[in-house]
Amino acid sequence: MNWWRRNHEQALFVAATALLAAGGAAALAGADAAARALWVAGTLLGLVAAVAQLVVAIRGGRLSVDVIAVLALAGALAVGEPFAGAMISVMLASGQLLEARAAARARRELSLLIERAPRTARRDVGGQIDQIPVDEVAVGDRLLVGTGEIVAVDGRLLSAGVFDESALTGEPLPVHRAAGEDIRSGVVNVGAPADVLTTETAAHSTYAGVVRLVEQAKASSAPFVRVADRFAILFVPLTLLLAGAAWLVSGDPVLAVAVLVVATPCPLLLAAPIAFMSGLSRAARLGVIIKGGGALERLAKGTVLLFDKTGTLTRGRPQVTDLVLAGPEWDADEVLRLAASLDQVSPHVLASAIVTAGTGRGLALELPTQVREEHGYGLQGRVDGRLVALGKASWVVGDADPAWVRQLRRRADLDGSLTVFVAIDGRPAGAFLLQDEVRPDAPRMIRGLRRAGITRVMLVTGDRADVAEMIGRIVGVDEVLADRDPAAKLGIVEQESAGGATIMVGDGINDAPALAAAGVGVALAARGASASSETADVVLTVDRVGVLADAILIARRSRRIALLAVLVGMGLSLVAMVIAAIGLLPPAAGAITQEVIDLLAIGIALLAVLPGRRHTVPMPDADVATAARLRTEHDAVKPVVEQIRTVADALSTQHPDLDPVRTLAGQLEDEVLPHERADEDLLVPLVGRALGPDATASLSRTHAEIEHQVSRLRRLLDGLPGGPSGDPTLEDATAVPPEDVIELRRLLYGLYAVLRLHNTQEEEGAFSLVPEGESSSSADRFRPFAGTGKG
Structure with a gap:
């Protein structure tokens, strides 16, 4: 039974083709009775499959084009045209097979991630390595990832490494990551063994999120079903009317069957799947998960784009932009080295920025000892025998308010920066300024989106107005709406949706309601899945928002080619129906003609396989x-x-x-x-x-x-x-x-x-x-x- 569920489309296609071919061989050998029997069997096989498809459609409350196939097959038997019926059976079987293959192919790149998901991890406890189930890994554990092993849980590198991230990003070349950088579960260590400090549990890591996304994609209906159903609303009544008119005028039911044979909607069942399959799989190779055909079609229609700021137009993680020293007696590199060394063991997001700053300057970091965290204030520990403290000004500097602190606060306020103060051996040494900087590719990405057909771009953020306005000016949006909470974002999306097809882009939990309300919700999950990626229709698994413009171009091109293939195929079918209705195209010849039309429609759909226009520029x-x-x-x-x-x-x-x-x-x-x-x-x-x-x-x-x-x-x-x-x-x-x-x-x-x-x-x-x-x-x-x- 399980084998049948997995392979029934292939079995149906093989059986229908074999019966048609065997009947043809018998006819050539002069065994006309055997040929007719084989073709009748093929027709009956197709009739059973078509009726089953029609029942499914009726139960779903849809008008389906399968009704034409049922009538054509039954009519072919009734008027003694079994060859035409056998040809229709092969076409229908091939359509179902392509439908199944399209759905599987479109998700193949994603399903591979599930199959290779790590099951265990190696935890380092006091120098002893224990292999444990991945579900037992806790935040703050130290893991050893050997050469060729998959990173099991999201974390921060304690030592530099080289990783193959192609499974998540599609990038073919190994990526060099320095100590202090974040690393995602699912990437493969292709360099020396690396130490990782975990920052997430397995359930909340990137892999778990991708698995959930794949399951959602599998639950989505195939895109070409929607296309077929929309055409069925007009095409089915027109076909029945023309077939009935041919029968009434001529008095010959064979003409009605001939009309039904050439009207069999194989361009819908064969051509459209190929175009949509190509779009879904091509987007997946770029790191864009589109959850089904409905999402792809809505993405293609989008004209109004709304962005959250953090993590979309900005990098989503603070970076150290400057270090202000408390006096000339302090050395900047030494202060940075001590602070970065201490922050290696902290899972805080600002700690990653300071560690990255230290490794980026080529400083040799040491593992701290006697580390103690004061929740809400900061971190303290010893590095090379020196007492280092990092955190808020009130905890590091105390009640004093020297001139350098006042100037630092003014500058941070003007720039919208965060501050982390550092003290060494009980004396204030300086402070780090950190900013969530604008993505370098964001302005070019906005221009690419406009070329892709987006007519209005809005920045909707909960951040303060001056920072949001600055970001909006830099990237070139049409309108900036700042100081908006999740409820306000939801209201803005609903208001904009009333005037046009909307696309909302965000990456935080607070974006989830707006993503759900938009025509298409797009979530960034490059650093792990969240509520936004669970809610969204489209998920970017790469940390490059520019691929969104590529995804829109792919969606529009796939939809355009699918519609062209359908229109050409069904248009030629209409011409053939008229010819059949006046008696110039008998059922057998009509079946062959329909097959030629199918091949033409498939040829047009295959254009979607060829590379199209892209926003992202490929480079040698x-x-x-x-x-x-x-x-x-x-x-x-x-x-x-x-x-x-x-x-x-x-x-x-x-x-x-x-x-x-x-x-x-x-x-x-x-x-x-x-x-x-x-x-x-x-x-x-x-x-x-x-x-x-x-x-x-x-x-x-x-x-x-x-x-x-x-x-x-x-x-x-x-x-x-x-x-x-x-x-x-x-x-x-x-x-x-x-x-x-x-x-x-x-x-x-x-x-x-x-x-x-x-x-x-x-x-x-x-x-x-x-x-x-x-x-x-x-x-x-x-x-x-x-x-x-x-x-």
């Missing part, structure tokens, strides 16, 4: 490697860029010290300018090949402007006291005229602004083309900070 491996190397250099010079502001802030018209400015100028000439020249020689042509020459004009212009401003800085410094062409009567740099100090500071601030804007341009327009993980280390994704100076 050589260009990916070049861009990754330049990205590494790009991040390496960022501390010099951040140092410009620090040096400018320290300049005073009263007793100015020009030595830091001259040191900075040397760094700009020795580090920044060579990198910008390499970008002009290598990166600009690379972007031109990927996006076209028009996309490179602004990059080249800012390269020239940066070189010009650095040259101006050097000429100004050379003309000041202490420079090669300075006034020899002013040997003391403190005698620099105030207006020259003001000009020097103005030049530094201008150069800082140009470099910051240019870095953003490169990240958005060039480096966002490279898939995440293609770089050699996490430093490529970490935004370095100057880490010097006071406040």
Whole structure:
């Protein structure tokens, strides 16, 4: 019985084809009676299958095109045309087989994840490795993942590793992950054994979420069933009317059967599944789970797009943007090293950012001891014998309110940053500034969505208005609605849905109601499934929102090709029906004609298999490697860029010290300018090949402007006291005229602004083309900070 459930479509197809072929062989051998008997058997087989399909449709309250097949098969038997009936049986059987194969193929990439899900994990307890069931893993456990093993539970790496993430993301190349980075269950360790600190239980890890998503996808009805049912509303009555008219006018029931034979809706049952199957599986290969054909069709129709902010337009996880030291006696790298070492054992989301910052700077982290957490305040422990504390200002700094703390708070408030204060041996040492930064590919993704057919883009967030407005301006949305709770988001989605087909994108639990109310809910589950991914119709399992534009393009193309195949096939069937109704196409010839029409419709549907237009730009491996190397250099010079502001802030018209400015100028000439020249020689042509020459004009212009401003800085410094062409009567740099100090500071601030804007341009327009993980280390994704100076 189980075998029959799994293989009945294939068995039906084989039996119907065998009976048709055997009858044909008998007819060629002159055994007409045997041939007719075999064809009658084939017709009866198809009739039973068609009746079963029709009963299922009637029970579901649907008008089904299967009624035409039932009448055609019964009519073929009644008028003595068993060959035509046997041909119809083969067509119907092939349609059911393709339907089953389409449903299985569309989910094949996802089902493979279930089959390879890890069952056990190796837990490290005091140096002893115990193999335990994956369900027994608790948050905070330390796991050892050997070479070739699958990561069993979401966690944070305690040691660097190389992983094959293709099962989740579709990216074929191994990804290098540094200590401190988050790692998802389901990826394969292809490097040396790695230690993982778990941050989720198995039930709440990525794999468990994907399993639930697959089950939801399996429960969805196939897309081509909806297409067939919609056409049936018009096509079935039209067919019956034409067949009845042919019979009444001619008095010959054979004409009515001929009409029914060529009207058999095989283009609906054969062509549409191929087009939709291609769309679902192609989207899955990009890391987009579309839960069934209904979701794919609604995605294709969407015109209004609503975004939550956190995790969609922003990265969804804070990153360290700067380290402000409490005084000149502290060394930035040492403070970062001690803080990152302590945070290695903390599951807090901010801890991951600080650990990543430390590893991104190449610092050697040590495992802390005597770690103690003060819930709601912070973390404390010993690193290399030194007492380190991380947390809130009130816990680390105390009641004191020194100038550097006040300045830090003002800056954090203006930038919308989070702060984590650090104390070493009981003395405040500084504070980290962290921000959830805009995704570099977000502005280009918004433009891609508009080209894909989205006419209105809204940002709907619970964040405060000034931060939301800034994000909205950067990415280019049409409207920003801030300070909205889940109920308000739900109301906005319902209001927008009244005027157009809506798509809502979010990744948090608070987005679940809005995702459920939208025409299509899209959830980001790259860092694990949540209530939003359970509710959503579409789930992105990769941490690149740009694939949403690709998914919309795929959905629209698949739907367009499916409809074209159906319209051409059914249109030709209508022509054949008219010819049959006037007696020019007998049932046997009509069955063959219908088969030719089916093949034509299938040929059109197969166009969906060919690659279509994409938002994501494919790049040759050589260009990916070049861009990754330049990205590494790009991040390496960022501390010099951040140092410009620090040096400018320290300049005073009263007793100015020009030595830091001259040191900075040397760094700009020795580090920044060579990198910008390499970008002009290598990166600009690379972007031109990927996006076209028009996309490179602004990059080249800012390269020239940066070189010009650095040259101006050097000429100004050379003309000041202490420079090669300075006034020899002013040997003391403190005698620099105030207006020259003001000009020097103005030049530094201008150069800082140009470099910051240019870095953003490169990240958005060039480096966002490279898939995440293609770089050699996490430093490529970490935004370095100057880490010097006071406040």
